[in-house]
Amino acid sequence: MKFVKKKTFYSRKEKAAETKNKIYISAEQLFSRHGFKAVNVDDIVKHAGVAKGSFYVHFESKDFLIAALINDYVTKVDIDYRAYLESLPSDMPANDALLSLVGKIAEVITESISCENMRILYKIQIGKDIKTNAVIDYNRELYKLFYDVINKGMNQHVFQSDLPMEEIARHFVTAYRGLTFEWCIRYPDFDLKEQALRHFKILLTGINSPSNLKY
Incomplete structure (x- = not known):
């Protein structure tokens, strides 16, 4: 059971890192294309395909x-x-x-x-x-x-x-x-x-x- 819990913990950690990376890359692409001012959080999460709440977990x-x-x-x-x-x-x-x-x-x-x-x-x-x-x-x-x-x-x-x-x-x-x-x-x-x-x-x-x- 300990092994399963450890594996689950790392799976969640990896998923969180993946979500953060998606947000980061999407923001980088959108900012590069449109500038900082024209892009909002909604644009970023939509482009990243993640929930808005996920954004504020990481940033x-x-x-x-x-x-x-x-x-x-x-x-x-x-x-x-x-x-x-x-x-x-x-x-x-x-x-x-x-x-x-x-x-x-x-x-x-x-x-x-x-x-x-x-x-x-x-x-x-x-x-x-x-x-x-x-x-x-x-x-x-x-x-x-x-x-x-x-x-x-x-x-x-x-x-x-x-x-x-x-x-x-x-x-x-x-x-x-x-x-x-x-x-x-x-x-x-x-x-x-x-x-x-x-x-x-x-x-x-x-x-x-x-x-x-x-x-």
């Missing part, structure tokens, strides 16, 4: 589900950014590598995420009721990417600064977050990629070595 609200999706997406996209950075020629000057990364991030934000979804993300982050640690954690891979490019520039003697490289990296990410917010409030009259490249060229003048002042 406190739509915003909590969005946060889970965002945290997973951030991890994935940072891996893609790392792969992109590593695909650049190893002898590329750090200035060019940094600007190339800046441009790539802008493309992902504008083409894959969208202004509407970024607005919702900012709303969730400002509210602080829902954890989006993967986005703001200083240990996030994005901070490490900027750190690595800055470190490369220091080793190439194209960058110089008395500030710790970690602090510079944080400033760069903060600047990008500000640019993205500006894009959200001025959309569509603000070209994120163009403005990001222009802004980072200005930032680079603060750490360029005297022999590398073309930026």
Whole structure:
């Protein structure tokens, strides 16, 4: 009997995990197709083929589900950014590598995420009721990417600064977050990629070595 009970317990656990996965995948597909705002819980459970009550067993609200999706997406996209950075020629000057990364991030934000979804993300982050640690954690891979490019520039003697490289990296990410917010409030009259490249060229003048002042 003990074996039967244990088997039943695991069957229920597996079924619950399967239901949660259906909801997650359905939400991911619908959000990708229609955006966060246009999709409600009824749409998600209908697409997943599960009862509405099942949704609230696994997710406190739509915003909590969005946060889970965002945290997973951030991890994935940072891996893609790392792969992109590593695909650049190893002898590329750090200035060019940094600007190339800046441009790539802008493309992902504008083409894959969208202004509407970024607005919702900012709303969730400002509210602080829902954890989006993967986005703001200083240990996030994005901070490490900027750190690595800055470190490369220091080793190439194209960058110089008395500030710790970690602090510079944080400033760069903060600047990008500000640019993205500006894009959200001025959309569509603000070209994120163009403005990001222009802004980072200005930032680079603060750490360029005297022999590398073309930026």
